[in-house]
Amino acid sequence: MTSVEPIADRAAKLVERFGSPLYVYDAERVRTAYRTFAEAFPYAPVDFHYAIVCNKNQHLVRLLHELGAGIHANTPGDAHAALTAGVPAHRIVYTGTNLDDADLTFLLDHGIRLNLDSVDQLRDYAARCPGGAVGLRLLVDDPRRPSRIGVDPAELPEALEIARAAGVRLVGLHMYAGTNNLSLSRFLTCFDRLLAAAESLPDLEEVDVGGGFGVAYREDLPPLDLPTLGREVASRLDAFSSRRGRRIRLVVEPGRVLVAEAGTLLVKVISVKERGGRRYVGVDSTVGNVVVQSVYYPHHRIEALSPRGAPVAVPTDVCGNTTHSRDFLARDCQLPPLAPGDLLALHDVGAYGYAMSSHFLNRPRPAEVVLDGGEAVLTTRRETFADLLATQVGS
Numbered sequence: 245m246t247s248v249e250p251i252a253d254r255a256a257k258l259v260e261r262f263g264s265p266l267y268v269y270d271a272e273r274v275r276t277a278y279r280t281f282a283e284a285f286p287y288a289p290v291d292f293h294y295a296i297v298c299n300k301n302q303h304l305v306r307l308l309h310e311l312g313a314g315i316h317a318n319t320p321g322d323a324h325a326a327l328t329a330g331v332p333a334h335r336i337v338y339t340g341t342n343l344d345d346a347d348l349t350f351l352l353d354h355g356i357r358l359n360l361d362s363v364d365q366l367r368d369y370a371a372r373c374p375g376g377a378v379g380l381r382l383l384v385d386d387p388r389r390p391s392r393i394g395v396d397p398a399e400l401p402e403a404l405e406i407a408r409a410a411g412v413r414l415v416g417l418h419m420y421a422g423t424n425n426l427s428l429s430r431f432l433t434c435f436d437r438l439l440a441a442a443e444s445l446p447d448l449e450e451v452d453v454g455g456g457f458g459v460a461y462r463e464d465l466p467p468l469d470l471p472t473l474g475r476e477v478a479s480r481l482d483a484f485s486s487r488r489g490r491r492i493r494l495v496v497e498p499g500r501v502l503v504a505e506a507g508t509l510l511v512k513v514i515s516v517k518e519r520g521g522r523r524y525v526g527v528d529s530t531v532g533n534v535v536v537q538s539v540y541y542p543h544h545r546i547e548a549l550s551p552r553g554a555p556v557a558v559p560t561d562v563c564g565n566t567t568h569s570r571d572f573l574a575r576d577c578q579l580p581p582l583a584p585g586d587l588l589a590l591h592d593v594g595a596y597g598y599a600m601s602s603h604f605l606n607r608p609r610p611a612e613v614v615l616d617g618g619e620a621v622l623t624t625r626r627e628t629f630a631d632l633l634a635t636q637v638g639s
C-alpha cells in the first residue's frame with residue numbers, strides 16, 4: 245500500500261467545497277496502477293479490459309480507455325456505462341451469465357464480443373447467430389464440487405457439436421479465479437486448467453485469464469506477486485501458441501487492482517462517546533454509502549486527518565449515522581483524540597465502494613470527485629432525498 249497524501253492534504257478544502265461524506269479518487273494513481281499492471285504481462289498480442297463492475301465512474305473509465313484499456317462488462321448495464329463513456333463496442337468484452345432475450349439483443353445489436361456461461365446459452369446464441377463467433381466461460385474449479393460458474397470441461401464436446409451444427413466458431417475461452425485473489429498458485433492452477441481445456445477448441449483465437457487480482461488491504465497481507473504471475477501466464481501461453489503454430493491473444497480483465505487504492509472516502513466526525521472501555525466515534529456516513537467489513541470483506545484502513553498526538557489507549561469503533569446494528573465503518577481502530585468536525589479518511593475504497601453503495605438506510609449517496617492534473621473534478625453529484633424516491637410511481 246502506498247501513500248495517499250495528495251488526497252489527505254487537500255481533504256479539508258475538498259470537503260468545504262463539495263461537502264461530506266465525499267468519495268475522492270486520485271487519477272494519477274489509477275494511471276500508475278494501469279501501467280504497472282500492463283507491464284507485468286510480457287506477451288503479445290495482449291488486451292487489457294478494465295472490469296467496470298468495480299467502479300463505473302465515467303472520468304476514470306475514459307482515463308483508462310485513453311491509456312489503451314478496453315472494458316470488461318458483466319451486465320448489459322456495465323456495457324451501457326462503457327459505451328456512454330465513449331468506449332467503442334469492439335473494445336468491450338462481455339462475460340455474464342443467464343442472459344435473457346433482451347440482454348442478448350442489446351449485446352448483439354451493439355456487436356459486443358461474448359463469453360457464454362452455459363451450454364443452454366450457447367444454444368440460444370447459435371439459434372440467433374448461425375455462422376457467428378463466440379467464447380465460453382470455463383468452470384476452472386473441481387467439477388465434482390458445487391459451482392454455478394461456467395461450462396464444465398466435460399461439456400465441451402457437446403458445446404462443439406452445437407457450434408458445429410450452427411456453423412458457430414468457438415473462438416475464446418474465459419476463466420475467473422474469484423475476486424480479491426492474492427494467491428499466485430490459485431491463478432496458475434486455474435490457468436493451466438484453462439489451457440488444458442483450450443486444447444480441444446480448434447478455432448481458438450484468445451484466452452481470457454479474467455480478473456480477480458487482489459489488493460492487500462491490510463498491511464500484514466503479502467501482496468499478489470503480479471510480475472511472477474504475468475511472466476508465468478506469458479510463458480505458458482507462448483508454449484501453447486507454439487504448439488498451435490499461431491499466436492493466441494491474451495485477454496486480461498483487471499478491476500479492483502486498478503482503482504481500489506486510488507479511492508478514499510472522506511467522512512466527518514459528528515460525536516464521540518467513551519464508555520465501558522471503548523470509544524465510539526460517530527461519523528456522517530454509513531454502510532449504505534460504502535460497504536465495509538462489518539457487512540462484507542474487505543477491511544479498509546482508516547486514518548484521522550487532524551493529527552492530535554498518538555492513538556488513544558482505548559479501542560475505537562467508527563459508527564455510521566444510522567441505528568442499524570451493523571453500521572460500523574471500522575472496528576477496533578487505533579486513532580488519536582478526535583472531536584466533532586474532524587475528518588477521517590477511509591482508504592482503498594476505489595473498487596466496490598461507490599459501486600456497492602445503495603439506498604439501504606435512506607442516506608443519499610455521497611458525491612464523487614476525481615483529482616486530475618491539479619484539478620478537482622466533480623464527477624457525480626451528491627444525491628438528495630428526491631433521488632431516494634426517484635423511481636417510485638403512483639401515489
Ligand SMILES: Cc1ncc(COP(=O)(O)O)c(C=O)c1O
Nearest residue numbers: 295423424455456457498499500
Ligand atoms: C468475469 C469477471 N471478470 C472480472 C471481474 C473483476 O474482478 P476484480 O475486480 O476482482 O478484478 C469480475 C467481477 O465480478 C468478473 O465477474
